[in-house]
Amino acid sequence: MTVEEFRDLVAAWHVNDATHADIVLAACELVVAGIDGPAVSALAGASLRHAWEEVPPLMEDALRELGLDHFEHGSDGGRVEGLRSMVRRALAGGTTPREFAHRVHQRFSHDLPEAEELAELHDCYETLEYYADLTAADLDAQVLAEMRRLTA
Numbered sequence: 001m002t003v004e005e006f007r008d009l010v011a012a013w014h015v016n017d018a019t020h021a022d023i024v025l026a027a028c029e030l031v032v033a034g035i036d037g038p039a040v041s042a043l044a045g046a047s048l049r050h051a052w053e054e055v056p057p058l059m060e061d062a063l064r065e066l067g068l069d070h071f072e073h074g075s076d077g078g079r080v081e082g083l084r085s086m087v088r089r090a091l092a093g094g095t096t097p098r099e100f101a102h103r104v105h106q107r108f109s110h111d112l113p114e115a116e117e118l119a120e121l122h123d124c125y126e127t128l129e130y131y132a133d134l135t136a137a138d139l140d141a142q143v144l145a146e147m148r149r150l151t152a
Contacts, residue, residue, distance in 0.1 A: 001029030003066050008085045010063065014074060015082030015107060020051035027062065039065040080114050087147045097143035098125050098136070117146045 009026050012018040027044035030036060036044075039061035046054040056073055063070040071078035083104065090100045101122035108115040121143050128136060 001026055001033055001035075003030075003035060003068070006030060006066065007068050008088065010059070010068070011078070011081040011085035013082075014071065014078030015086065017082070017086075020055040021048045023055050023059075024048055024051050030066075035066070037065045076112065079108070079112055083108065083112065083115050084150055087150045091147060091151070097140040097147075098122075100147065101125060101139075101143050114150065118143065121146065 006026050009018050009022060013020070013023055024044065024046045025048075027040055027046075030040055031044045039058065043055065043058045043062040046058060059073070060070045069077075069081070071081060086100075086104065086107075089095075090103075095103075101118050102125070104115050104118040105122035108119065110116055110119050121139055124131065124134065124139055125136070128134065128139070
């Protein structure tokens with residue numbers, strides 16, 4: 001486990017793609033990899049059974065110790081980090097632009113400003129037959145451009 005992998009896992013946690021227990025297990029992997037300190041070790045020592053209550057109060061100190069930004073679980077800042085992590089995984093994993101726009105729309109609807117463009121593009125896919133001058137390839141290009149913008 002690297003600090004960057006841990007950052008991505010925490011981002012996934014913010015959008016409920018990872019559990020509190022996943023955070024504890026990842027902290028254990030950091031300690032085994034020699035990336036530890038008092039706060040990371042405390043996080044690694046959290047109970048898996050009670051991770052949902054033990055992890056949140058330990059996160060801020062552990063993330064600061066790792067040089068990472070901290071956001072409250074489920075906050076808009078955390079959700080933006082989760083969105084960016086979703087984009088990085090999608091760009092690396094071969095998800096189609098349409099599938100990705102659909103997933104973002106499902107996850108965030110129109111409630112997160114940073115995801116709004118992708119949600120709107122998904123709406124366009126769903127009503128493509130009403131656009132005379134727009135093709136699926138055009139939408140794919142717009143989704144990819146927005147994904148790159150989010151990770152720039």
